[in-house]
Amino acid sequence: GENVEQHPSTLSVQEGDSAVIKCTYSDSASNYFPWYKQELGKRPQLIIDIRSNVGEKKDQRIAVTLNKTAKHFSLHITETQPEDSAVYFCAALRSNYKLTFGKGTLLTVNP
Amino acid sequence: DADVTQTPRNRITKTGKRIMLECSQTKGHDRMYWYRQDPGLGLRLIYYSFDVKDINKGEISDGYSVSRQAQAKFSLSLESAIPNQTALYFCATSDKGTSGNTDTQYFGPGTRLTVL
Numbered sequence: 001g002e003n004v005e006q007h008p009s010t011l012s013v014q015e016g017d018s019a020v021i022k023c024t025y026s027d028s029a030s031n032y033f034p035w036y037k038q039e040l041g042k043r044p045q046l047i048i049d050i051r052s053n054v055g056e057k058k059d060q061r062i063a064v065t066l067n068k069t070a071k072h073f074s075l076h077i078t079e080t081q082p083e084d085s086a087v088y089f090c091a092a093l094r095s096n097y098k099l100t101f102g103k104g105t106l107l108t109v110n111p
Numbered sequence: 112d113a114d115v116t117q118t119p120r121n122r123i124t125k126t127g128k129r130i131m132l133e134c135s136q137t138k139g140h141d142r143m144y145w146y147r148q149d150p151g152l153g154l155r156l157i158y159y160s161f162d163v164k165d166i167n168k169g170e171i172s173d174g175y176s177v178s179r180q181a182q183a184k185f186s187l188s189l190e191s192a193i194p195n196q197t198a199l200y201f202c203a204t205s206d207k208g209t210s211g212n213t214d215t216q217y218f219g220p221g222t223r224l225t226v227l
Binding site for chain 1: 144151152153154155156159167169170201214215216217218219220221
């Protein structure tokens with residue numbers, strides 16, 4: 001089955017700096033890669049996703065890149081703000097199968 | 112997301128008791144999931160259902176059972192609760208994409224279960 005590794009497990013940055021979270025996956029048939037943000041005490045919510053036919057996707061301060069050959073994908077947050085502080089999860093999915101999550105990254109943005 | 116609801120939101124129970132967690136959705140999605148979240152372990156899939164007649168085990172199904180009563184309802188049961196089942200439980204739903212791919216998952220608010 002699919003295995004998703006996520007690094008780092010914790011990340012602390014200063015407000016305004018960039019943050020990068022990286023994930024690797026094992027199943028070459030995986031074709032959908034979402035990123036979820038979970039604020040303290042709340043449910044995970046999708047912030048951005050990418051499909052295997054695309055190498056990069058941006059949404060304002062958030063971007064995701066995908067390298068299918070190396071089987072890794074990354075979340076990039078620019079100009080971080082305190083409200084970006086949360087746990088971020090990457091995930092990988094193969095068509096008509098189940099989503100496999102990474103173990104999460106606790107991002108802290110210091111004012 | 113208000114379209115996915117879970118009851119109860121919090122529950123404290125004792126070892127050996129039977130517990131049922133319920134999930135309802137008004138999104139009209141065919142696919143529903145139960146996850147367990149523990150600190151440092153991420154979200155682990157317990158069971159999933161792609162339609163009313165379809166039930167599949169996830170990676171940690173031992174000690175749990177599920178029932179898909181209708182398209183909108185998916186219940187998780189702990190037949191005899193034990194302390195290491197203390198965790199945060201999330202229900203999620205997703206739609207079947209136009210090409211058959213499972214799309215974005217939408218999570219319920221979670222149920223915090225404590226087994227003493």
